[in-house]
Structures are given as structure tokens and as C-alpha cells.
Amino acid sequence: MSEEYTPDIVSIIDEEGKEHIFEELDRIETDQGRYVALLPLPETPDQITEEDSELIILKVQEEKGETYLCPIEDDEEFAEVGAAFEERLSELFDFEEEE
Numbered sequence: 001m002s003e004e005y006t007p008d009i010v011s012i013i014d015e016e017g018k019e020h021i022f023e024e025l026d027r028i029e030t031d032q033g034r035y036v037a038l039l040p041l042p043e044t045p046d047q048i049t050e051e052d053s054e055l056i057i058l059k060v061q062e063e064k065g066e067t068y069l070c071p072i073e074d075d076e077e078f079a080e081v082g083a084a085f086e087e088r089l090s091e092l093f094d095f096e097e098e099e
Helices: 075-089
Strands: 008-013 019-030 033-040 056-063 066-070
Touching: 019 075, 033 075, 056 075
Parallel strands: none
Antiparallel strands: 008 019, 019 033, 033 056, 056 066
């Protein structure tokens, strides 16, 4: 029996009420909290090859039984979490340094 890949799809509604669809690539938990690495899914097939997608890293926060994905405001926290995801996902992706 072969294992079929089924991606974890996440739908996020932004502050303006617009829906964004992502594939969840990985999750990690550190002393500072829980985090997810997401890859934006293209809205149309034409967008698949137009440009490389950027990895999105968000912090998971719980409030009154609801789960929210929030940007990481602290630069040091973001660098630490980003490095952890980069190490874990390096076999799947070619990471380029931003200038």
C-alpha cells in the first residue's frame, strides 16, 4: 500500500476579512511558544511558476478557546524560530539569504 501525500491546508482570514490559503509545512514548540511554517498556495495555476513562494512563520496564540496565528514582533525571537524552521526544512527547500 503506497502512502499518498495529503497536505495540511490552512485558511486564514486577515484583518480586512480577506481569506488566504496556505499549506502548513511544519510546527515547532520552543520555550517562547508554538509556531507554524506556512507556504502560500497560488490562487490560480498560472501563479505556480510565476515566482518562488516565501515561507511564512507565525506564532500560535490561544485566547478564550480560539486559536490565532500572529506575526512575530520581536526580531530576536523571529530569527531564532526562523533558523529552527530553516534547519528542519532544509532538505525540502533551498533557502536564500535576503540582502
